[in-house]
Amino acid sequence: MEQQQTPRWWAVVAVMIGIFLLVTAEQLPIGLLSQVASxxxxxxGMAGLMVTxxxxxxxxxxxxxPVAVGRLDRRIMLTALMAVMVAGSVLSALASSFIxxxxxxxxxxxxxxxxxAVAGSIAPRLVPEAQVPKAMTMIFGGVAAASVLGVPLGTLLGDLSNWRVAFGTLGGLSLLTAAALWFWLPPLPPREPVRLRVLAQQFSNRGVRVAVLTTAFVVVGHFxxxxxxxxILQEISGISQRHVSSLLLLYGAAGIVGNIAAGMFAGRHPYRAVLAIPSLLLIVVAVFPLLGVQPSSGVMLLMxxxxxxxxxxxxxxxxxxRTAPNTxxxxxxxxxxxxxxIxxxxxxxxRIVDGTSLPIAMWAASGLFLLGALLVWRTPSRIVGEKRR
Structure with a gap:
């Protein structure tokens, strides 16, 4: 495999920021839902389509x-996709109707x-082989950072101004990132055409299949x-809308702590780490409508x-x-x-919120977490090289 001898850390940073902005853009409406709906x-419920x-x-x-663009240089592809992100953000800020x-x-x-899809495969072409794990951690750290900080920061900006300013700011940052990608990335011609059949082959592996299905149960339930x-915070916990953005920042901080703790634990005990996720989410989300009825308890459960x-x-x-034949x-x-x-x-x-209530939606989510926990529990821990007890 072709390896980059001189590390291009600024290129890695540009890709990481690109991932951060894109995932933030995907989830930004969550914190601005009430504003946009109004x-x-x-x-x-209809406003939730901005995430769907x-x-x-x-x-x-x-x-x-990646299949459609064929042998297009990945540097051009990533820069162009970030430019499309600029257009999407600016048009969102200027939209005169929900459609x-x-x-x-x-x-x-x-x-x-x-x-x-492309960002995860270019790390070996940006840094020497020994530094690839660090580069991968940085690149996909953008996903974690967006999930736990992007939404809170975007919500805070929206609360201090309005939701259109939040989207417009995202567009401006994306424009700067597009320029950074163009100037910092080296030429990245694809090594071979991307084919779909390899993706399907992964699902025949039980370890991958369990990971995919568990992810689906957990992420569908979460969102x-x-x-x-x-x-939820306003109607169940009685928290004013003006405090929501600050609380989501605390939520983000708690997420970072969870990410660090899981990183240390999952390396030694991946089976128990994955089993704990739907199990704990089941408990927290299921009891929220019952115990999170005061601001203090609502904040504790949110953390x-x-x-x-x-x-x-x-x-x-x-x-x-630990399990995939082709990572x-x-x-x-x-x-x-x-x-x-998502x-x-x-x-x-x-659909559930519009048809019933917020508590029903949370209990439906808990049902999905239960399915995820049962799926992992019924999977032999030896698949990931760990003894159950």
Whole structure:
């Protein structure tokens, strides 16, 4: 395999920031849901489509876009996708109707899927072999950082101004990142055409299959509830909307702590780390409508929620590394699953919230967490090289 002898850390940083901005853009409407729903005159459940649409588009663009562009230089591809992100963010900020806003979100989804699919495979071409794990950690650290910090920071900006400013700012940052990608990335011609059959082959491996299905249960369940965290905190815990952005920052901080703790634990005990995620989410989310009825208890449960979900990426990726016959192909499959699950979770939660109530949506999410926990529990721990006890 071709290896880069001189490390290009600025290129790695540019790719990491690109991932951070794209995943932040995908999830940004979560913290701004109430604002956008009020501004556009739609229900919170309908506003949740701002998460569903890019999630579904990203899920399909992740495996299909690399196939469609063939042998296009990946430097050009990544820069162009970030430019599409600029257009999607600016058009979102300027949208005069909810339909136009959703159309702009399609562009965001296209950027997310294509960028994520390529970014994970270029680390060996940017740094020497011995430094590839560090580069991969940095690049995919953008995903974790976006999940735990992107939404809170975007929500804070939206609260200090309005949701249009938040989207516009994201577009400006994306423009700067597109320039950084163009100037810092070296030419990156693809080594071989991307084929879909390798992705399908990964699913025949039991370890990969369990990881994919568990991810689907956990992420669909999480976003079925978390997409509506702003009304949950306001209506169930009695917290003022002006405090939501600050609390989501605390949620983000808890997620970072969970990510670090899981990184240390999953390396030694990947089976127990993955089993703990749906099990703990089940408890926290199920009891939230019952025990989170006061601001103090609501905040405590929110912090626990953030810490557990913050551990998802590193724990599942460790499982994949232990079990996948082709780590790169399995990671692309996980990108499809994760993004599709975000969209499906937001859509499912929206239908439940509009048709019933927020507590019902949280209990439905808990049911999905239960399925995930049972799936892992019924899987032999030896698959990941760990004894159950």
């Amino acid at each position: 501004s556009m005159g739609v229900t919170p 649409v890019p999630g579904v588009v990203a899920a399909f663009s992740a495996p299909l876009l 136009l806003l959703l159309a702009a979100r399609v562009l965001v989804g296209l950027s997310i899927g294509g960028f994520w 079925a509830a978390y997409t509506f965290i702003s009304p 626990m929620w953030g810490a557990v979900f913050g551990s998802v990426s590193v724990s599942i990726q460790t499982w994949i590394i 790169e192909a399995a990671t692309a499959l996980m990108a499809f699953t994760f993004n599709m699950s 969209g499906l979770g937001a859509m499912l939660g929206g």
